[in-house]
Amino acid sequence: MPYNHRSNSRATEIRQPACRQCEIYQDSLCAVVSDDEIARIESIATHVNLRPGRVLFDEGDKRRFVYIVVAGVMRLVKLLTNGRRQITGFLFPGDHLGMAAHNTYSCIAEAVTEVHLCRFRTAKLEALIDDLPDLGRRLFGRVYDELAAAQGQITLLGRKNSTEKLTSFLLLMSERNVKRGLPPSPVTLPMHRADIADYLGLTKETVSRTFSQLKEEGILSLPSDYTVVLENSDLLEKLTGET
Amino acid sequence: MPYNHRSNSRATEIRQPACRQCEIYQDSLCAVVSDDEIARIESIATHVNLRPGRVLFDEGDKRRFVYIVVAGVMRLVKLLTNGRRQITGFLFPGDHLGMAAHNTYSCIAEAVTEVHLCRFRTAKLEALIDDLPDLGRRLFGRVYDELAAAQGQITLLGRKNSTEKLTSFLLLMSERNVKRGLPPSPVTLPMHRADIADYLGLTKETVSRTFSQLKEEGILSLPSDYTVVLENSDLLEKLTGET
DNA sequence: CGAACAGTTGATCGGAATCAAGCACTGTGG
DNA sequence: CCACAGTGCTTGATTCCGATCAACTGTTCG
Numbered sequence: 001m002p003y004n005h006r007s008n009s010r011a012t013e014i015r016q017p018a019c020r021q022c023e024i025y026q027d028s029l030c031a032v033v034s035d036d037e038i039a040r041i042e043s044i045a046t047h048v049n050l051r052p053g054r055v056l057f058d059e060g061d062k063r064r065f066v067y068i069v070v071a072g073v074m075r076l077v078k079l080l081t082n083g084r085r086q087i088t089g090f091l092f093p094g095d096h097l098g099m100a101a102h103n104t105y106s107c108i109a110e111a112v113t114e115v116h117l118c119r120f121r122t123a124k125l126e127a128l129i130d131d132l133p134d135l136g137r138r139l140f141g142r143v144y145d146e147l148a149a150a151q152g153q154i155t156l157l158g159r160k161n162s163t164e165k166l167t168s169f170l171l172l173m174s175e176r177n178v179k180r181g182l183p184p185s186p187v188t189l190p191m192h193r194a195d196i197a198d199y200l201g202l203t204k205e206t207v208s209r210t211f212s213q214l215k216e217e218g219i220l221s222l223p224s225d226y227t228v229v230l231e232n233s234d235l236l237e238k239l240t241g242e243t
Numbered sequence: 244m245p246y247n248h249r250s251n252s253r254a255t256e257i258r259q260p261a262c263r264q265c266e267i268y269q270d271s272l273c274a275v276v277s278d279d280e281i282a283r284i285e286s287i288a289t290h291v292n293l294r295p296g297r298v299l300f301d302e303g304d305k306r307r308f309v310y311i312v313v314a315g316v317m318r319l320v321k322l323l324t325n326g327r328r329q330i331t332g333f334l335f336p337g338d339h340l341g342m343a344a345h346n347t348y349s350c351i352a353e354a355v356t357e358v359h360l361c362r363f364r365t366a367k368l369e370a371l372i373d374d375l376p377d378l379g380r381r382l383f384g385r386v387y388d389e390l391a392a393a394q395g396q397i398t399l400l401g402r403k404n405s406t407e408k409l410t411s412f413l414l415l416m417s418e419r420n421v422k423r424g425l426p427p428s429p430v431t432l433p434m435h436r437a438d439i440a441d442y443l444g445l446t447k448e449t450v451s452r453t454f455s456q457l458k459e460e461g462i463l464s465l466p467s468d469y470t471v472v473l474e475n476s477d478l479l480e481k482l483t484g485e486t
Numbered sequence: 487c488g489a490a491c492a493g494t495t496g497a498t499c500g501g502a503a504t505c506a507a508g509c510a511c512t513g514t515g516g
Numbered sequence: 517c518c519a520c521a522g523t524g525c526t527t528g529a530t531t532c533c534g535a536t537c538a539a540c541t542g543t544t545c546g
Contacts, residue, residue, distance in 0.1 A: 078394065080486060100390075101384040101391075130376065136383075140379075148343065151332075193494095205534085207493095208493060209495080241324050243324055405502070436525065445502075447524085455526070
């Protein structure tokens, strides 16, 4: 399994719900200012760990919990007939999952790597949101960001070719690095080729071929299967098909 | 132009902002209970009309206004190099557009038909949302619905073939009918074949061929280019590729 | 060691795109 | 009034990109 050698030690340990010490709390919903607010969030939080590949919830399950990813990576999956699979998103530390207007989950949530989650009872969190307007506003902003990201993904899937899809994906991952204060390259891919394929609407063979082609052209190099060095970001950006 | 013969008379007339008399207010954000709330919404609303094809705002424009569709249909568009175009969504009466976490619009908004919109200054609406928790909650629910719809569209674009795409689209339009209290069939398509193609990630030729094939198989009939009669909904549903 | 798994590479196939022509309807001007 | 240009839809012929099928490599783990 990729990535886990890096996250194993931290993700498996059950952390006491000490939000102030949590390394992601500034980037997440829990980025609150007052001690009172954080205490109230803390009081309703419990914790969950997941091994790679494990299902957190299924499409259609009763929506009892909302989660925040503390460590590791999750994937959201939709299934079609013939075993076709679409990954609608990857979730990284600070991202939340399980919020919705309906009382069932709209897709499957699975662990890509070893994962550590913060868990909230839906009703309790929603009550807290009603009580803490700042929390609601932050959640609001998040959801709109997700919606904008979804529009980007729709455009990618509907109109981009395989090279444009993969380069767009790599740039997105690189930008994630920068947001976390890391250098844009190298990019560490926590997921397998098949997951990248199911995210980009391709097959793992095409993903592999496109990687090889970009390597051939000197645009990137692959020190390992899960580490991508962006050798020419300018050229990479030109290949995304975006205006 | 399709559809306009039906909406012309109503959509072109400038309506006084009398929310209680507005035929979509029960289905929209403005579905409030108290007279005070509706009065406050009314007080910040102005009105806009658009001819088919006109651009309401461009991607990257400063986000000054939020809109609600009162009559007609809008499309949200993203452009790529080579003039490629992806429609990320169609907006019908009761739908809103222009809400976001950022201060620029994330895509182009254009009128498909003659359109009548309610318009709100971003800052004023956001202040009102802070003031009226019910309004915020309703908006919240809407956005989550949009997110779930986007996940469906992602799955459609990533993994469905042309027949599955078109049948899924027609069923979606049929369900819209039912929600508005209309019979599931016939479905009136307000947009051209090229718009359907750019929504489904196909070409207009493929859309046309797929319509012909479904007609051939007796699954639907086309009294006109813009009217689809679903002759066999059960079979149509089986063709969507969904589990 | 060998089975299982992930990734790569090669050969072939097929579905949708592309290129092109024709049809139906609409609106316009001589 | 009718010729004709413009627009949108359909249908046909061909092409091409990515899927599929298959073989092989390298790594991990029991």
